[in-house]
Amino acid sequence: MNPAPNITLIGPMGAGKSSVGRRIASRFGLRFVDADRHLEQATGTTIPVIFECEGEAGFRKRESEILDELLQQTGLLIATGGGAVLSAENREKLSQRSFVIYLRITVEEQLVRLSRDTQRPLLKSSDRKQTLEKMAEIRNPLYEQTADMVFDSGSASISHAIRRLTASLQVRWRPLEKL
Ligand code: S3P
Numbered sequence: 001m002n003p004a005p006n007i008t009l010i011g012p013m014g015a016g017k018s019s020v021g022r023r024i025a026s027r028f029g030l031r032f033v034d035a036d037r038h039l040e041q042a043t044g045t046t047i048p049v050i051f052e053c054e055g056e057a058g059f060r061k062r063e064s065e066i067l068d069e070l071l072q073q074t075g076l077l078i079a080t081g082g083g084a085v086l087s088a089e090n091r092e093k094l095s096q097r098s099f100v101i102y103l104r105i106t107v108e109e110q111l112v113r114l115s116r117d118t119q120r121p122l123l124k125s126s127d128r129k130q131t132l133e134k135m136a137e138i139r140n141p142l143y144e145q146t147a148d149m150v151f152d153s154g155s156a157s158i159s160h161a162i163r164r165l166t167a168s169l170q171v172r173w174r175p176l177e178k179l
Contacts, residue, residue: 003174004099005074006030010085010143011103012135013120014113016153016161017079020103023162025077028169034079039066051121064090071097075175082135083122085142094146099173101165102147107132109154148172 007030009017018034025032039062040046050059064087070078071093078098084090094100105113110132117123125131144150149172153161 004097004148005175006071006076006078006098007169007173008071008078008080008094008098008100009103010080010094010100010146011082011153012105012110012132012139012143013082013123014110014117015082015103015105016113016158017103019158020153020161020165021077021079023158024165024169027162027166028077028175030075030077032077032079033070035063035066035070035084036079036081038070039063042066046119048119048121056122060087068093082139085139085146091142091146095148100146100148101169102143102150103153104143104150105152105154107136 007024007028009015009021011017021034022032024030036047039050043050043062047059050062054062060083063081063084067078067080067084067090070076080094084094107129111129114120114123114128122135123131149168151161151165151168156164
């Protein structure tokens, strides 16, 4: 059992953080927040436009601010962006303020799930496989070191993943009394 005021989902693009998160949140009576959508609402613009105008560094700064704001609350299930773990400060806050679940997926599975994606700025390269492999090399150890629980989300259907994850969470996590 690991009590925490919130649950966060971390993991690479295409791992299912939003689709799984939304349904897990409703099962556990938590409010679901997708950090990227929250950032878009707060700024009134889109992630691709933020990347275009402010570069990745500008986006990361905004991403950290939004994460900090969300993690000060309680009772949330937060789906983070795939690069949120790049910042040591973000990793520390995630660990302090949430039960962190790493949704793990292979690059091959990512390529299938993201094959129709045109929105993610970091996927606009000519060699997606190489881009995703390079990201995985840097980020996978960070996901692992931040996670309270690792969950393989790639191969199974979403509904099967949700059933398994619900069962694991029932034994591994409970909300803080103050929720
Ligand atoms: C990013 C992942 C995206 C989004 C942005 C950058 C990343 O979120 O935050 O495009 O660095 O991996 P998803 O993981 O929800 O796709």
